[in-house]
Amino acid sequence: MSELSASGESRKKAALDYHAFPVPGKLSIELSKPAETQEDLSLAYSPGVAEPVREIARDPENAYRYTGKGNLVAVISDGSAILGLGNLGPLASKPVMEGKCLLFKRFAGINSIDLEVSSDSPQAFIDTVANIALSFGGINLEDIKAPECFEIERILKELCDIPVFHDDQHGTAIVTTAGLLNALEIQDKSITEVRIVCLGAGAAATACCNLMISAGARRENITMLDSKGVIHAERDDINEYKAQFANQTHLRTLDDAIEGADVFLGVSGPDLLSAEQLAKMAARPIVFACSNPDPEIAPELAHQVRQDLIMATGRSDYPNQVNNVLCFPFLFRGALDVRARIINEAMKLAAVEAIRSIAKETVTDDVSKAYGGAALSFGPEYIIPKPTDARLLGRVAAAVAQAAVDTGVAHLPFPAHYPLGGLQDVK
Structure with missing residues (x-):
């Protein structure tokens, strides 16, 4: 076996082992409330759960107060255009969708769940997503082939009162x-x-x-x-x-x-x-x-x-990687924080300006260390920030949130003091 093919086999094994061990997959669910005592359980489920149910039935906006809806994004695909691999079907897309969920959590503290939809037509896909949309604060469409993806996104944006965003676009x-x-x-x-x-x-x-x-x-x-x-x-x-x-x-x-x-x-x-x-x-x-x-x-x-x-x-082993992780976690963070109904052109342009401005600033020591101590500065080999730049979260999220408020698509006002990590932990 040649050195090149051996390296390829080693990387393949590493990738498969990463996804298989110590447990299959890249996601798990954790509790956000105590569940140790009888009193805990009576509050978590019956009879205590009846109180938030009544409040949400009285006013649907209370779902944002009493459930995790406001910090929950669904990553949804039909598997028709998987990461340059083509139409391999919804089940084969699951590792990619789990990976997207991992990035939402890692970079913006957003809880995310992957949903792979088996559908025989764009309309069936639209119906499925529209029928479950109220469970989430936002929807990230992923790996859906063109031209169907254009119509799917357009119609879902009309049907849903939460942000629907096709990240591949x-x-x-x-x-x-x-x-x-x-x-x-x-x-x-x-x-x-x-x-x-x-x-x-x-x-x-x-x-x-x-x-x-x-x-x-x-x-x-x-x-x-x-x-x-x-x-x-x-x-x-x-x-x-x-x-x-x-x-x-x-x-x-x-x-x-x-x-x-x-x-x-x-x-x-x-x-x-x-x-x-x-x-x-x-x-x-x-x-x-x-x-x-x-x-x-x-x-x-x-x-x-x-x-x-x-x-x-698009590669990480060359300068100037065009990497969507520079955008989508922080874009959704800002949209969720002011409860935006949609992600509009102004919000996208606000994200553009926030991202490009960071590249012009002095690179932090943490970023430099993460890239082997490289001396990065604005110029031909450094035109966009690195994904590990902690400034992206606060800056991009705040710019997007402000643009949502300014264009009248936000349910909440822009907070007087927008925290660096967004509002996911602010009560």
């Missing part, structure tokens, strides 16, 4: 946009003027480009490509979501589109951007090659071709 978009704005600042370019090429036309690509437009990019300056080439106004084989980006253009291939482009966003597949194509980009280019585990172009090759490059990937 909007979490990716928030972190990508934060990184892009910082990269543009370093490269001395303006988002209102740059020409952007997006290779990929699925959920993440569409959300990224739409949020970039909200942040100032011009729709006519974005060229999006799917597996058949440039999405342009003369094509009659595109759905309504791709049609948003169907510009009048003579460009037809990636080779056409990439010439003179300022920004390349890859949310497609490995090795689809060649060295020759990268060489054709404008001066001081920005490349977000986010295909996982193998990017659209290897960073080593990209930096050989363009020394004036800023590059980001």
